[in-house]
Amino acid sequence: MPNTYQIVVCGGIVPNPLQSLEPVMGPTGPALKNEMMLPAVLDPWAWHALFEAADLARRHPGSKVWLVSMSPKAKLQQVMMSVAQKAAFDLVVVDGPATGFVDAAETAGALANAVKAIPGLDPAQLLLFGGWQSASRGTGAVLQMIGEILGIDEQFQGVDRLSIDDSGTLEILERIEGGAWQKSRCNGAPAVLGWATGNLPEPPNNPQIGMQNMRTIMPALQRATPAALKGDGPTYDSVESPKQRRETRVETEMNTDAIADEITAWLKG
Amino acid sequence: MDDKVLWIGFTDENGSLDKPSLEALTATRTIAEGIDGELAIGLVGGSVDAAAAQIGGAGATRVVALAGEAWAAPRYASDTAACAQIARTVDAGIVVATAGSRFNRVCAGLAQRLGGAVDTQITDILVENGALSVSRWFYRQRMIGKLQRTVRPWVLSIASGSFVPCEAGDATVTPIEIEGFESRTEVLGVEAGTGGSQTIRPDAETLLVAGAGWTKKQADGEVHTDDAASIILEFVESNRASLGSSKSMVDLATEGQAVLPFLTHLHQIGQTGASPRHAKGLSTCCHGEEPHAVGWRFINERRAINTDANCGWAQGKADVLYVADAFEVMKKVNERLAD
Numbered sequence: 258m259p260n261t262y263q264i265v266v267c268g269g270i271v272p273n274p275l276q277s278l279e280p281v282m283g284p285t286g287p288a289l290k291n292e293m294m295l296p297a298v299l300d301p302w303a304w305h306a307l308f309e310a311a312d313l314a315r316r317h318p319g320s321k322v323w324l325v326s327m328s329p330k331a332k333l334q335q336v337m338m339s340v341a342q343k344a345a346f347d348l349v350v351v352d353g354p355a356t357g358f359v360d361a362a363e364t365a366g367a368l369a370n371a372v373k374a375i376p377g378l379d380p381a382q383l384l385l386f387g388g389w390q391s392a393s394r395g396t397g398a399v400l401q402m403i404g405e406i407l408g409i410d411e412q413f414q415g416v417d418r419l420s421i422d423d424s425g426t427l428e429i430l431e432r433i434e435g436g437a438w439q440k441s442r443c444n445g446a447p448a449v450l451g452w453a454t455g456n457l458p459e460p461p462n463n464p465q466i467g468m469q470n471m472r473t474i475m476p477a478l479q480r481a482t483p484a485a486l487k488g489d490g491p492t493y494d495s496v497e498s499p500k501q502r503r504e505t506r507v508e509t510e511m512n513t514d515a516i517a518d519e520i521t522a523w524l525k526g
Numbered sequence: 527m528d529d530k531v532l533w534i535g536f537t538d539e540n541g542s543l544d545k546p547s548l549e550a551l552t553a554t555r556t557i558a559e560g561i562d563g564e565l566a567i568g569l570v571g572g573s574v575d576a577a578a579a580q581i582g583g584a585g586a587t588r589v590v591a592l593a594g595e596a597w598a599a600p601r602y603a604s605d606t607a608a609c610a611q612i613a614r615t616v617d618a619g620i621v622v623a624t625a626g627s628r629f630n631r632v633c634a635g636l637a638q639r640l641g642g643a644v645d646t647q648i649t650d651i652l653v654e655n656g657a658l659s660v661s662r663w664f665y666r667q668r669m670i671g672k673l674q675r676t677v678r679p680w681v682l683s684i685a686s687g688s689f690v691p692c693e694a695g696d697a698t699v700t701p702i703e704i705e706g707f708e709s710r711t712e713v714l715g716v717e718a719g720t721g722g723s724q725t726i727r728p729d730a731e732t733l734l735v736a737g738a739g740w741t742k743k744q745a746d747g748e749v750h751t752d753d754a755a756s757i758i759l760e761f762v763e764s765n766r767a768s769l770g771s772s773k774s775m776v777d778l779a780t781e782g783q784a785v786l787p788f789l790t791h792l793h794q795i796g797q798t799g800a801s802p803r804h805a806k807g808l809s810t811c812c813h814g815e816e817p818h819a820v821g822w823r824f825i826n827e828r829r830a831i832n833t834d835a836n837c838g839w840a841q842g843k844a845d846v847l848y849v850a851d852a853f854e855v856m857k858k859v860n861e862r863l864a865d
Contacts, residue, residue: 272665274797274817280669287671301798357664358671361634362643392666392797396646398634405606405638411711412602414631417791430717433627436726436792439600440714454791454798458777491645491673494659498669502842503828509835509849516831516848517858523829524732524765524806524863 260425261319262446263378264310266346267368267387267400268303269355270328270336272296274392280496285488287358287496297332297355299340302388306452308460309419310386311344317421325371327351327364330481337474342467343460348477349375353484357393360490364394365402367484372403380407382446389414389432389451397451404449411443414451529563532618534609535581536600536628537571543580545729548691550624550684551584553651555692557620560653566590567697568612570605572598574699582695590615590702600628602635603709609636611704618679620658625683633683642679649688667801667823686728687803687824719792725762725769726792732767733804733825734758735795737812738774739832741785744853755786757856758810764863768804770795770821772812795821810852814838831855 272278272295279290289295299307307324314320324346326333333350351367353359372378372385385404390397397414404412415432422428425445430438432453508516533554535547543551551567558565565584569577569591581589592608609632613621621636623629625647637644650661652672660682661672718724740754762769771786771793778785794800797817807825812818814830815838822828822843830839831852839847848855 274666274820275815277816278665278668280664280671289665305798360643362638365634365638393664395664395666396634396644397630398637398644398646401632401634402638405635410603410606410707410709412631412635415627428714431627431631432719432792433600433716435728436719436724436790438717438719438792439627440717441601441711442714443711445710454794456791489677491643491675494672494674496664496669496671501823503845505840505842505844505847507835507840507847507849511848511850513850513854513858516850516855517862520808520829520848520855520859521862523827524808524859 259319260317260421261382262313262317262384263382264314264320264322264384264386265372265375266303266307266310266322266324267385267403268300268307268324268326269391269393270297270326270332271300271355271392273298279498282496287493288356292356293329293332297336299336300388300391300393302390302392302452305455305457306386306388307344307346308457309452309455311346311460312457313419322346323349323375325349325368327353327367327484328355330478334478341470341474342462342464345466345470348474350477350481351484352481353486355393357391357395358493359486361394361396361398362402363486363490365399365406367486368399369403369406372407380447384446385409385449387451389416389453400449400451409447409449411447412449413441415453416450417453417455419450529561530566530616530618531558531561531563531620532566532568532613532616532622534568534570534612534621534623534629535577537569537574537577539572541571541573541576543577545691546624546626546686548580549686549689550622551581551692552689553648553684554622555584556651557622557653557658561656561658566616566618568616569593569699570597570608578697578699580694581692582697583693586697588616589697589699591699592702592704599713600631601709601711601713602631603707603711605632606635606639607704607707610639611702613640613679615702621679621681623683625685629683633681637679637681640679642681643675643677644681645673646683647685648682649685663823666797666820668820719790725788727766727768728802730766730768731805732765733770733802733807734761734767735770735772735807735809735812736775736786736789737772737810738778739811739852741775741778745851750853751786753853755788757853757860758786759788760860761856761863764860768802769793770800770802772796772818773798797821809839809844810856814843819843
């Protein structure tokens with residue numbers, strides 16, 4: 258019997274990494290200056306997780322992918338214009354802040370409720386994907402907490418490869434220290450996989466998939482419910498950008514020998 | 527409960543604790559002393575005998591352990607159960623461990639299970655008037671925040687390199703029991719990520735970063751990937767350096783272009799890569815664009831070799847930028863290091 262999976266990818270949006278970011282303290286805590294004006298992208302590790310989910314669904318016919326995101330829906334709609342052409346998925350939206358200063362537990366609670374509310378979701382077929390950390394808060398906490406709320410004890414973080422054999426056994430490589438992977442075997446779904454970069458290149462744009470996705474994305478955005486956040490997170494004493502601009506000495510006239518001498522002396526010093 | 531500060535150490539295959547774990551123990555002592563609290567220690571691993579000889583100097587009032595085959599391998603179900611049991615046994619208000627892959631896998635799940643909160647990759651600790659604040663980076667090392675919480679238990683993971691390791695000394699360990707846990711996961715072992723050649727060395731003094739320029743056409747109009755590979759590996763071996771790369775470099779492999787065979791995504795430094803800690807970093811054939819340079823936050827001294835005098839490294843990101851051909855320079859550096 259073929260293995261089919263219900264793959265739920267959790268991922269928020271973050272400012273485009275090329276943007277300069279400046280923190281500001283507001284009445285409710287820290288935020289990014291002009292946050293709503295900054296161009297956004299899907300979080301890079303969730304982006305990899307989405308590619309891996311789409312590839313897995315393609316290799317296991319009958320499988321399905323959902324992308325569950327807590328983000329301001331107007332910003333998410335812009336991001337979906339590019340994401341939608343990359344992979345086939347159904348979108349589930351929780352309308353809420355995507356800032357890195359919201360507590361991971363609050364985000365996890367809102368996302369877990371959204372996952373539980375997906376119609377027809379079968380826990381026995383569930384593979385919960387996401388990034389192993391975000392490019393905003395960067396705690397690596399949200400996915401673990403969703404897994405814990407959903408009662409999933411088979412969790413893997415820093416995943417670079419998932420293989421599934423005919424019996425449905427998962428073989429997983431997780432990043433560990435010193436440039437190595439831990440290899441584990443898990444006898445099937447449900448499981449939580451926090452992806453690192455994986456192995457897949459970014460898929461090319463596929464306008465057909467984009468058109469198909471947009472038919473469900475727009476209603477999903479309209480249906481989005483506001484996140485019920487209690488504001489139970491930490492109290493921030495300060496958030497600041499480090500002043501680390503260096504006085505760079507640019508050597509354009511040194512010959513190769515002189516450069517090699519200087520670098521060698523520096524390395525040995 | 528609030529004044530009980532628990533440090534958890536996972537032992538290695540020899541039953542010992544690694545340096546980052548002992549650094550986290552120092553951080554835990556700092557918290558316990560600052561809030562006038564009680565320090566407890568929990569050990570988890572296949573065996574804990576060697577570890578017991580490393581922690582006596584910490585001044586813990588209680589040392590408990592879960593030792594045996596079930597706790598030898600890093601695995602979510604067993605490690606979360608073990609940490610939760612230890613935290614409940616000592617009634618911990620604050621739980622601390624090093625931010626290694628093993629605790630990173632479980633710390634948030636542990637906080638959720640205990641009904642607490644979690645903050646990870648802590649780089650500094652401050653206690654003022656008995657109130658604990660911790661510092662951590664946000665937005666991929668672009669900004670640092672100092673924060674407090676009233677929720678307990680508060681689970682903290684400590685970034686390696688942020689504290690000095692705790693001194694050694696013998697401790698008396700009390701084994702504790704735990705009800706069984708269920709897991710469908712079997713840990714099979716460790717797979718080297720660099721084709722058998724160990725080029726990622728977190729403890730190295732120097733980081734060498736190889737950018738995509740190594741695989742581009744050179745002045746003679748040809749690609750010299752084999753030369754590039756031998757120059758880079760010779761430097762890394764002779765200098766006992768750690769090797770990193772830019773995202774564009776490792777992405778070449780998935781795009782079917784000429785690549786350096788020993789580079790993987792594990793080497794990647796930057797936005798979706800690592801932010802290692804080394805005293806010195808030398809960037810070669812890499813433009814130093816912002817998404818890459820954020821991975822250099824914890825590199826103290828930075829030099830770069832690039833043929834473009836206007837590259838990102840020149841914009842206040844490196845101490846020295848040498849505008850030169852990295853092939854020629856690094857060959858000569860290797861010759862000098864060999865001497």
